[in-house]
Amino acid sequence: MGLRAGLRAGPPEGLRERKKQLTREALVRASLELFIAQGYERTTVDEIAEAVEVSQRTFFRYFAGKEEVALASQSRIEAHVKTLMRARPPEERPFEAMRNAVLAGWDSLGEAIGESVPVSLHMRSYLLIESTPALIAAHLRRSMELEEEMAALIAEREGLDASDPRPRLAVAAFSGVMKVAGRLWSQGDDLSVRALRDLMVASLDSFGPAMAADWRSPAP
Incomplete structure (x- = not known):
C-alpha cells in the first residue's frame, strides 16, 4: 500500500525542482539562441517552446513573456x-x-x-x-x-x-x-x-x- 501510494505521488520534491530548473535554463538558452539568430521581434513564444519541446503554457509557467526570458x-x-x-x-x-x-x-x-x-x-x-x-x-x-x-x-x-x-x-x-x-x-x-x-x-x-x-x- 505504501509503495503504490509513493508511486502515485510521483518523483521526490528534489527531483521535481531539479527538472523545473533544467526546463527554465533550457528555455533561457533556446530563447537567446533564437533571438540572436533571427532577431528578438521576429521570434515567437511558440518557436521558443517548440525548441525545448514544451508547450506554450509551460513557457508561461516560467516567464511572463519574451522580455523576461531575454x-x-x-x-x-x-x-x-x-x-x-x-x-x-x-x-x-x-x-x-x-x-x-x-x-x-x-x-x-x-x-x-x-x-x-x-x-x-x-x-x-x-x-x-x-x-x-x-x-x-x-x-x-x-x-x-x-x-x-x-x-x-x-x-x-x-x-x-x-x-x-x-x-x-x-x-x-x-x-x-x-x-x-x-x-x-x-x-x-x-x-x-x-x-x-x-x-x-x-x-x-x-x-x-x-x-x-x-x-x-x-x-x-
Missing part, C-alpha cells in the same frame, strides 16, 4: 552581484566594495548564469540588448531598480539614513563607469569576458584621476 541571465548576474556585495567586508569603502563585488561576479560568471547557458551566449546577449529598442528600455528600467537596491545596501553598510544622497551618488558614478566600459567593449573586436573585465578595471582605475585632472591642459 533578460533572465542578466537577472541572475544582478542577484549574484548583490549577494557578493552583502558579503564584502565592512571596512571596505563603498566604491571599493562595489568594485570587488562586480569583479568577483565576473570571475564567477559561469556559476551565476547556470549550467545550460554558455558564457559566450550570455556575453552575446549584451549585444542583443543594445540592438533591440524594447530590451534597451527594459534594461534601463531594471538598471535603475538595481541602482536603488545597491544604494540601499551601501546606506545600510555605512549606517546612513535613507535620505542621505551619498549612497545614490556613489552608485550613480560607479554605474556610469560600468556603462562606459560596456559600451567601449561592445564596439571592440574582442567580445570575451576577459576583455570586458579588463576594460572595467581600466575605467575604474582612471575614473578618479580623470575627474581631478585639468582637461584644458594637454594630456600626458
Whole structure:
C-alpha cells in the first residue's frame, strides 16, 4: 500500500525542482539562441517552446513573456552581484566594495548564469540588448531598480539614513563607469569576458584621476 501510494505521488520534491530548473535554463538558452539568430521581434513564444519541446503554457509557467526570458541571465548576474556585495567586508569603502563585488561576479560568471547557458551566449546577449529598442528600455528600467537596491545596501553598510544622497551618488558614478566600459567593449573586436573585465578595471582605475585632472591642459 505504501509503495503504490509513493508511486502515485510521483518523483521526490528534489527531483521535481531539479527538472523545473533544467526546463527554465533550457528555455533561457533556446530563447537567446533564437533571438540572436533571427532577431528578438521576429521570434515567437511558440518557436521558443517548440525548441525545448514544451508547450506554450509551460513557457508561461516560467516567464511572463519574451522580455523576461531575454533578460533572465542578466537577472541572475544582478542577484549574484548583490549577494557578493552583502558579503564584502565592512571596512571596505563603498566604491571599493562595489568594485570587488562586480569583479568577483565576473570571475564567477559561469556559476551565476547556470549550467545550460554558455558564457559566450550570455556575453552575446549584451549585444542583443543594445540592438533591440524594447530590451534597451527594459534594461534601463531594471538598471535603475538595481541602482536603488545597491544604494540601499551601501546606506545600510555605512549606517546612513535613507535620505542621505551619498549612497545614490556613489552608485550613480560607479554605474556610469560600468556603462562606459560596456559600451567601449561592445564596439571592440574582442567580445570575451576577459576583455570586458579588463576594460572595467581600466575605467575604474582612471575614473578618479580623470575627474581631478585639468582637461584644458594637454594630456600626458
